[in-house]
Amino acid sequence: MDMASALHPSLVTEDRRSAETAGTVHIRDCRPKNEQVVLTGVGLRIPENLAFEDWEQAGRRLSGIVDSSAWWLGDWLVFGKRNYSDRYQRAIRAVGLQYQTLRNYAWVARRFDFDRRRSLLTFQHHAEVASLSAEVQERLLDRAEQSTWSTKQLRKAIRELRMREAAEEPGGGATNARIEVPNSRLSLWRRAADHQGLEFDRWVWAMLDRAAEDVLNDELEMRSA
Numbered sequence: 001m002d003m004a005s006a007l008h009p010s011l012v013t014e015d016r017r018s019a020e021t022a023g024t025v026h027i028r029d030c031r032p033k034n035e036q037v038v039l040t041g042v043g044l045r046i047p048e049n050l051a052f053e054d055w056e057q058a059g060r061r062l063s064g065i066v067d068s069s070a071w072w073l074g075d076w077l078v079f080g081k082r083n084y085s086d087r088y089q090r091a092i093r094a095v096g097l098q099y100q101t102l103r104n105y106a107w108v109a110r111r112f113d114f115d116r117r118r119s120l121l122t123f124q125h126h127a128e129v130a131s132l133s134a135e136v137q138e139r140l141l142d143r144a145e146q147s148t149w150s151t152k153q154l155r156k157a158i159r160e161l162r163m164r165e166a167a168e169e170p171g172g173g174a175t176n177a178r179i180e181v182p183n184s185r186l187s188l189w190r191r192a193a194d195h196q197g198l199e200f201d202r203w204v205w206a207m208l209d210r211a212a213e214d215v216l217n218d219e220l221e222m223r224s225a
Contacts, residue, residue, distance in 0.1 A: 070123040074109030077102045107210045111137075124151045128158060131206045136161070159199070 037058050038045040044062075046055070080088035092099055108123065111130040118125070118141055125144055128151055129137045140161075144154045193203035 067122045067124075070105050071109060071117070073097070073102055074105030074107075077106040078109050081106070103210075118145055120145050122151065125149075125154055128154050131202075131209045132158070155199070155202075158202070 036047065037050065037054070044058075046058075077088070077092070080091060084091070089099070092102060104127075105123075108127045108130045112126055116134075116138070121141060121144055125141065129140050132140070140154065140157060143149065143157065147153075149157070189204065190200055193200045
């Protein structure tokens with residue numbers, strides 16, 4: 001499903017006649033042009049007389065595009081790394097995408113095959129549980145789907161689950177492994193966790209899991225080359 005058809009069920013054309021209009025997508029229906037919503041490369045043109053119902057529908061479609069694009073970009077990077085390991089980073093630089101953002105998308109995409117992705121939940125719902133085992137992922141996503149949880153509610157359920165698991169471990173809690181970390185790095189890491197809307201300890205676990213998976217995947221690729 002392309003971006004334009006995701007926004008509107010009607011036919012769509014893309015205007016590439018000049019540099020000024022390149023990337024512009026016209027949402028076509030039976031209404032005059034001055035009543036149509038138009039996507040451009042730098043924004044959304046909305047007619048002043050647009051009905052509330054049409055405005056609301058456009059918002060829902062746009063939200064779906066944003067969420068789907070995370071999956072699309074993640075799958076794109078996974079494919080590139082698997083098939084063009086010697087050239088895919090050059091392609092990323094050429095299209096001007098943030099590599100770290102793509103890595104985050106790709107990490108979640110690798111954790112969920114197509115048949116495990118829930119269309120009723122957002123990409124961020126999947127990202128919240130990505131560091132957990134597949135069995136726990138399924139259980140929590142089932143509950144999130146059935147109870148229409150927000151990502152905040154899902155995050156709370158994950159935190160409660162980890163607290164229960166820690167209490168059930170021998171010795172009454174998780175093993176504490178102390179690592180000396182400079183305050184400057186802690187501050188940087190906390191800002192990164194806040195930027196992604198994650199609790200600090202969960203962000204650290206996710207980053208370490210992700211780094212370990214990258215190392216192991218790279219090792220497998222080298223062995224199979």
